[in-house]
Amino acid sequence: MTEKEKIVVKTSVKDESLIEIRRLQIINGAVNLFKEKGFHRATTREIAKAAGFSIGTLYEYIRTKEDVLYLVCDHIYDKVKQQLSMILSDTGTVKELKEAIKQYFYLIDRMIDEFTIMYQETKSLSKEAMHYIFDKELEMVRIFEGIIKNCLPSLENRLTDKEVFLAANHIVVQGQAWAFRKWALKKRYTIEEYVEDQTKLFLSGILNFHEK
Amino acid sequence: MTEKEKIVVKTSVKDESLIEIRRLQIINGAVNLFKEKGFHRATTREIAKAAGFSIGTLYEYIRTKEDVLYLVCDHIYDKVKQQLSMILSDTGTVKELKEAIKQYFYLIDRMIDEFTIMYQETKSLSKEAMHYIFDKELEMVRIFEGIIKNCLPSLENRLTDKEVFLAANHIVVQGQAWAFRKWALKKRYTIEEYVEDQTKLFLSGILNFHEK
Amino acid sequence: MTEKEKIVVKTSVKDESLIEIRRLQIINGAVNLFKEKGFHRATTREIAKAAGFSIGTLYEYIRTKEDVLYLVCDHIYDKVKQQLSMILSDTGTVKELKEAIKQYFYLIDRMIDEFTIMYQETKSLSKEAMHYIFDKELEMVRIFEGIIKNCLPSLENRLTDKEVFLAANHIVVQGQAWAFRKWALKKRYTIEEYVEDQTKLFLSGILNFHEK
Amino acid sequence: MTEKEKIVVKTSVKDESLIEIRRLQIINGAVNLFKEKGFHRATTREIAKAAGFSIGTLYEYIRTKEDVLYLVCDHIYDKVKQQLSMILSDTGTVKELKEAIKQYFYLIDRMIDEFTIMYQETKSLSKEAMHYIFDKELEMVRIFEGIIKNCLPSLENRLTDKEVFLAANHIVVQGQAWAFRKWALKKRYTIEEYVEDQTKLFLSGILNFHEK
DNA sequence: AATGAATGAGTGTTCATTCAT
DNA sequence: AATGAATGAACACTCATTCAT
Secondary structure (H helix, E strand, C coil): CCCCCCCCCCCCCCCHHHHHHHHHHHHHHHHHHHHHHHHHHCCHHHHHHHHCCCHHHHHHHCCCHHHHHHHHHHHHHHHHHHHHHHHCCCCCCHHHHHHHHHHHHHHHHHCHHHHHHHHHHHHHCCHHHHHHHHHHHHHHHHHHHHHHHHHCHHHCCCCCHHHHHHHHHHHHHHHHHHHHCHHHHCCCCCHHHHHHHHHHHHHHHHHCCCCC | CCCCCCCCCCCCCCCHHHHHHHHHHHHHHHHHHHHHHHHHHCCHHHHHHHHCCCHHHHHHHCCCHHHHHHHHHHHHHHHHHHHHHHHCCCCCCHHHHHHHHHHHHHHHHHCHHHHHHHHHHHHHCCHHHHHHHHHHHHHHHHHHHHHHHHHCHHHCCCCCHHHHHHHHHHHHHHHHHHHHCHHHHCCCCCHHHHHHHHHHHHHHHHHCCCCC | CCCCCCCCCCCCCCCHHHHHHHHHHHHHHHHHHHHHHHHHHCCHHHHHHHHCCCHHHHHHHCCCHHHHHHHHHHHHHHHHHHHHHHHCCCCCCHHHHHHHHHHHHHHHHHCHHHHHHHHHHHHHCCHHHHHHHHHHHHHHHHHHHHHHHHHCHHHCCCCCHHHHHHHHHHHHHHHHHHHHCHHHHCCCCCHHHHHHHHHHHHHHHHHCCCCC | CCCCCCCCCCCCCCCHHHHHHHHHHHHHHHHHHHHHHHHHHCCHHHHHHHHCCCHHHHHHHCCCHHHHHHHHHHHHHHHHHHHHHHHCCCCCCHHHHHHHHHHHHHHHHHCHHHHHHHHHHHHHCCHHHHHHHHHHHHHHHHHHHHHHHHHCHHHCCCCCHHHHHHHHHHHHHHHHHHHHCHHHHCCCCCHHHHHHHHHHHHHHHHHCCCCC
16 A cells, blocks of 8 residues: 655745744645635735735745645645544444544544635646545545454445445545535534434445345 | 526627527537636636637626636536436336436436536635525435435335435435546446445435434 | 748737737837846836837737847848848949948947847847847858858959858957947947948958968 | 946955955856856846855845846956956067967957856946946957057058057957857857957958058 | 727736844 | 845736727
8 A cells, every 4th residue: 555755845945843834824824715715716925924924935835826735635634644543443343433434524524624625626736736635535445445344244244345445435425525515414414413324324324235 | 495596697699599509609618628627727718719709709698707607507407407307207116216316327427527517616606606506406405305205105214304305415425426536436436336336325224224 | 041930929819910010019119128128127017018008918919028039139130131132232342342331330320229139138038039040140141251252253362261251250240349339439430430440441351361 | 547446345244355255156156157047047046056155145245136247247357357467568569469369369268158148248237337347348448459559560550549449349349259159150160260360350451451 | 799909907926135043 | 154034026927808890
């Protein structure tokens, strides 16, 4: 499972820890801005202002406007992966699967702006950056594939690899749906209820997949 | 079930049938263009060229660039609705539900460019146009809610309205997922296989929703 | 003696005669501007203003700022060649040579701004455009080579091809020198005197080249 | 014959010998850089880097970017003058004139990058600095005027002051031409051949100037 | 009804210069 | 004396929109 190298966003600043600080400022400012007006309508001047410094300084830490979008997307996946890795106990029980779904959905709810942005703007990235992000997405799918496979025995249930792949995709997509369709869902669901019903629907779905 | 009025895109041309013709030219040209470069990167000159006339003429049939996007989105939903209404036989059987899912998924597969565009660019519409499109989306959900409710009796199954709403959303989302995640799904699934497995997963899910 | 194709400066305007008019406006405006502040310090907005229209219109007739410089340089050579070809009578007399020198020097004096610009800014052109301009320069040299060779017999004088080449270069350079060193020369010379003395110096030089 | 004061380039550094060292670093770095991209396209950061220190340090030794250009031009003339003064023996023979021409042309050949730069970028200097450089140029002309006048008696030849001025200009210009027209001349001439033929052309020119 | 030349506000990006450390 | 992060005015260029023909 080879991981792609992080794409290097070039800087003219040398102090690594300063870069770290400034980039977080950029990411946070940009998320607020992009959420409000989208990537294309946000100007670099606005991004700089939202980050708390001048346009000149912004360009000391990025090379192009697109770099900002990449920084945001990359940051989201780092956070998702870190949070997900925290709950993996590797017990192979349904409980673990349920917990993973719950954590993933809650994470999306907490980072709903970031997810919405990533979700709608990925296509504005360069081919290279886009594939890097797609790879990260597939990693997410693979994490859930692993968890699902792990607990299949305890369910006395057989799913082919392909079916596991579909199931994992299901989770990832329905999670994202909470972000990009919140305008529709929140009319009738809180995140707690959404997690509960989606989990029930999903589990009864895979448990009885081969019954008829 | 109040339907919003179609938003009027102003024209300086009087001949209604000419408007119809020109707008279809615009939509078809724009879809190809937006698919390739996205709404923001496409220029009005390019849109005019893709439609087959001059920039001046384009502006005889729209008022702003955003109108083009609205025209495209609106057109897609009209087509979806029309196609879906063709298969509704109102028999209240699972067969009908299956058929509806199948038709909807196949339709998305056939109009994958249009769906991808709509899906990624909706947020670029004005508030007003966006809500109009959201309304159309909800109509879609409602259609599936209706079909699901209709065949529940024959399944000796009880789902609350809220659960039906979630189930209908599920279908709509997984259908769209075929468009916006095709890059991942097509590695292992054809549309036929996707329809089959998604249908199985969905049906076993709702059939056993309240078991445990 | 193959002539390079003119480099095409792309336009979005279709009306050829309009292009002609606008380009002359651009050239005239730019010459005044470049004379005053040089190519690099002149902004595209200033060029547009000097040409008499808006920045947007300027860019309908050029693609990059460098195109303006190329247009200017190209225009100068066209004019030089046209004027020089008018006096060529092909009689093979010293009179013709003297007349050619005179016309060339006077032409430079009349177009002194244009020559100064071309002379100082050529290096700012792209490789391609620069070589095109260099080629035009060599054409000039070749014209004078031809005239010199033509009248050598009547002078009962032998010069090798190489020496003729040097002599032709001499004329071209001393002509340009009137433009780029006018600040020094005009202190003691009028153009008429300059032509007279330069011609004398040159002719006595080549007439006695092989004496000692 | 008043010589202008050297223009003072302000420094915040006190140590005079350090200033000397740093300025030479700046000049050498800048010459390489300007040769490659011209004055305007070279950035101060690049100049600093080429000089071997940071942008901050560069600005300890200059006040504006233009100062760098002035430093380079000034340095060239200092070098030319120094080298030319080395060969002046004041014998009043044609041999001395020939030697001076030779040394001057060879010097240009050795410092061809510097001359090309000076020649093309002088116009980018401030009025003040430009006139200082022009003065240096006139000094060069005067040096050759002196040498020519000196050896006229031995040639039994009369030239007016004005004609001597033209002749001196001739030498200076044809020397520079080796730098700024090398692209054309080097196709047929080595520097040795160029010196030889130019000298012959020049001497036979002035020797027979008043014959007919 | 159709054209396309004209417009100019707005965009991403650069870079000379400053100044706190 | 040296550093390099910060600044923001300035630049080349784009593009949605208008309007005279």
